[in-house]
Amino acid sequence: MILGLFIAVSALLSACGNEVVLPDNADDQLVEGFEVYKANCARCHGADGGGGIGLSLQLIEDRLTDEEQHEVVVRGRKRMPSFGTKLSDDEIDAVVRFTREIL
């Protein structure tokens, strides 16, 4: 009984772990990147960047350079739409940094 409760609580806590929370010391650019991500990217790449319609963006910083990542977001790639005309350069810089540092 107590063990069951423990398992239920742990499952709940680990489900909460999927939510992205910015560190307390996050600067304005990271906050902007998070907003841009939630509004434009999360529906395909998942709220926590774990993927869905789009690929996982977790640890993307190990797979693509900053420049390559900008290129995908600006131009799009296959089923990924381009954001070059939808987002400003600052918004793209912010969301690329957010995905590299936070997801």
Ligand code: HEC
């Ligand atoms: C309509 C769904 C969709 C949306 C919205 C979307 N993406 Fe994607 N994204 C994809 C798909 C699908 C791919 C895989 C493309 C391929 O197969 O080459 C992808 C690939 C990527 C990649 C390359 C991943 C890799 O491992 O090479 C990056 C980086 C990326 N997306 C970032 C973003 C960002 C940032 C946003 C928001 C500004 C965004 N995406 C919005 C669907 C989407």
